[in-house]
Amino acid sequence: MKFPKPYPLKEIASIIKTKYIGDGNLLVYGTNEIHRVKEGEIVFVDHPKYYDKALQSPATIILINKEVECPKGKALLISEDPFRDFNIINTRFRNFQPQKETIAEDIEVGEGTIIQPGVYIGKQVKIGKNCLIFPNVTIHDHTEIGDKVIIQSGTVIGGDAFYYKNRGEYYDRLKSVGNVKIEDDVEIGSNCTIDRGVTGTTIIGEGSKLDNLIQVGHDTVIGKKCLIAAQVGIAGCCNIEDEVTIWGQVGLASSLTIGKQAVILAKSGVSKNLEGGKTYFGSPADEAKKMLRELATLKKLAK
Amino acid sequence: MKFPKPYPLKEIASIIKTKYIGDGNLLVYGTNEIHRVKEGEIVFVDHPKYYDKALQSPATIILINKEVECPKGKALLISEDPFRDFNIINTRFRNFQPQKETIAEDIEVGEGTIIQPGVYIGKQVKIGKNCLIFPNVTIHDHTEIGDKVIIQSGTVIGGDAFYYKNRGEYYDRLKSVGNVKIEDDVEIGSNCTIDRGVTGTTIIGEGSKLDNLIQVGHDTVIGKKCLIAAQVGIAGCCNIEDEVTIWGQVGLASSLTIGKQAVILAKSGVSKNLEGGKTYFGSPADEAKKMLRELATLKKLAK
């Protein structure tokens, strides 16, 4: 999530009332996820297991719960609770505001785009040209939609991420301030749910087609010209490369990479990265030819 | 379902035009499901297999299709068709009424609660403080929602139960007159469906978090601090104890008990009760370590 304008590090530190290591005048441009973060942005880390990954990421500022050595050219925000303080920073710059009207006044809509009745559109949404938004669709704040996009009835674009920290007594919610970007020529079926990024952007790539009742988790990036059948569930932070085909009711665990032109057969459950150009099946999924051999073996043994 | 006031048994008997055995002045407080029924309430039973269970339940009045011996302190309503007569009693005291306005006039909403556009709220709904109800949510009659509850877009709270009796020529609908109770700090994702109890209450316990596109059947009780991932389906009358974690696309058959702190891995299909504190996998699901050993065995044999 990009701040409305860059802020000096010392000002960010004062918002969360914490000390910093590094140049207080360093400009901070926003917050982001560890796998998407860019120069000038803040990333947070609160588990020693991920310290190195965060410190070596492109992030310029690391919000961390230990005074480690500060990498050159970077800065640290030292916090007893980076998760809490990340929420504080994010909601300071982009907080949810209730909306009275069904369609926010500050949206941009391109020529030729049709918005059917019952649609809710949140603040600062951009919709391109010649799109068709069917009835009872919900499009949350900051969503960006390209040209010639079709979104069928009942679909929810930009719902909050399902991301919690177990505090023992309760689950603490990581606040969602990211968004969803839907590229040109994407078509999405009815009653789907495409969650927005926590601080980053969930992306549906150009020309991809989604059927009905599909779940796409926060910060997942779907490539170009993918075909995704009904009731598929893709967890958060996945990378689905271009031209991947996923048949009905497949499930993908979080943070997986599915290689270009991979095909995942119906009802598979994917728990690991999959190389491109191959066909997969089963739960846990493996190469289809292996899985089918195993099923044939079992049939023989049972006789 | 609680009657608006207690009625003497003889009056209930006259509504369904049937005879009764027991004290006609006995006060009847409402109707309920066999696994939730309390003193003073009616339960119905129409299959000899369940006669004993119904007669020995805490129910004071048993609506039954055979003149059996009446347990002491209880009463029987003798009906040729208890299913039909249970429907008649239930709809006599709580019948569906169409509604013209998007938000019923008789609801209670606590301070700080935000209701976004496109939300439908039925009659006698209570919503606590500081809740956030996102656009295009449907909340049916009699739903009770605690404080700090979040319900995301497109979710339906209190839909009718999927409960039918096969009459040979047709399926006969058991009318739903129960409700849904959502306790404090619960968060529910987009496009979920939480059905109401037939006569009882479907409950989502305090602090539980549900992702998108989740189905919760009628009269199911989910405990406190459960975590339920996207596209999980929980059939009716289940007891999910506290701190259970259910990963994506898991399915649970009806009337199951899942013990405290059980973890059910993604895509599992659960067909029997599961002890708490363990991890489960597969369809039909069993302990994960057993299931993984079986999968490894099969891989070895196929080679």
Next chain:
Amino acid sequence: MKFPKPYPLKEIASIIKTKYIGDGNLLVYGTNEIHRVKEGEIVFVDHPKYYDKALQSPATIILINKEVECPKGKALLISEDPFRDFNIINTRFRNFQPQKETIAEDIEVGEGTIIQPGVYIGKQVKIGKNCLIFPNVTIHDHTEIGDKVIIQSGTVIGGDAFYYKNRGEYYDRLKSVGNVKIEDDVEIGSNCTIDRGVTGTTIIGEGSKLDNLIQVGHDTVIGKKCLIAAQVGIAGCCNIEDEVTIWGQVGLASSLTIGKQAVILAKSGVSKNLEGGKTYFGSPADEAKKMLRELATLKKLAK
């Protein structure tokens, strides 16, 4: 899809600027799918594998990309791109028109039918008597609904088919101009998606009951008195015969026939036609007794 009135073949040919073989005065009544097409209708075929099937179907006019021998009494429309030209014909006679009002003015609604707030109803929809349409339902153009039908909240009837041709550079959409027919006494749960036929009709047969979050693909025909549990996904062009029972989270591939009174157990994945009167399980699904024997064999081997 029936044309508003019959047109002579030569007029249809001039719309798509193509030559025809046969009697130019032959009256054309509409377009249809290969497995439903009737006399007087056009079917399209663009793959040599299906030429014979199309030529031998009851279709009177075959829109085809090769000059084959014309069967007696029939006619051919010779097109370099039948998929494109089928779209042109279909959208010429039934094109999507945006709608400003939540409920179109030209619908028919029978006596005793209740339509709750937030419902969208498209053009030329017919709804019978004593139906109950719950809040936030979407019913698209040309849907036909019988008597005593219940449709619960958030359900979408008549969404567009998920049907694309891979053009190499992009997926080309087959335009949906068909509809959905819901017969008497059908009950459909919350947040379901029932897609309309491409040119034909998706049918839910009399007395069938559907739970929540169910997907029914385009041109699928569900028979009478079927029982379908939550989160089932049925792909396009299936024939589900009468009194079939499908339990939760089952998936069916496209174009399958499921015989009368078949029972498919929860979480099964069906990839082939299933004979009636038997019980099935597994993914890929087979007779339940076989599948359970295989599972038992594996358990034994793993010990």
